[in-house]
Amino acid sequence: MAEINNCHIPEDLYYWPEKHVWARPEEDGTVTIGITDVAQHLAKGIINVTPKKVGRKLKRGRSAGTLESGKWVGPVTTPVTGEIVAVNETLKANPGLINEDPYGAGWFARIKPADWETESKDLVTGAEGIEAYRRFLESEGISCA
Numbered sequence: 001m002a003e004i005n006n007c008h009i010p011e012d013l014y015y016w017p018e019k020h021v022w023a024r025p026e027e028d029g030t031v032t033i034g035i036t037d038v039a040q041h042l043a044k045g046i047i048n049v050t051p052k053k054v055g056r057k058l059k060r061g062r063s064a065g066t067l068e069s070g071k072w073v074g075p076v077t078t079p080v081t082g083e084i085v086a087v088n089e090t091l092k093a094n095p096g097l098i099n100e101d102p103y104g105a106g107w108f109a110r111i112k113p114a115d116w117e118t119e120s121k122d123l124v125t126g127a128e129g130i131e132a133y134r135r136f137l138e139s140e141g142i143s144c145a
Helices: 037-043 116-122 126-140
Strands: 002-004 007-009 014-016 021-025 031-035 046-051 063-069 073-077 082-087 109-113
Touching (some): 021 116, 031 073
Antiparallel strands (some): 002 007, 046 063, 082 109
């Protein structure tokens, strides 16, 4: 896992740095999405999670649901077009999981993508993803310290 400005960024995920969201393709063809360590740090303590319902069709760049902290309410932007096939029900009872483990237990939703092959090309991953996120954080003056 890379560390940029004290923010943790795993190399094996796909990122949309400007939206602070990640995507992970799963073996069954679905894509798990969530917010990054950067996003949870900026939001502070998450107190409410409201994902869209299973079966809802989403377009890339639109909201898959909302998060609320003591200082902020905002969308979780979906990095892929598709249909929600699962939401993290555990987050409803324990929204702080996003703060504790944004890449594991704090995942947000699972989507059956319409065209992962094409849309994943608009995301960054691996060393390129880490460098793109580094440039974005530095340009915005963001740190997780």
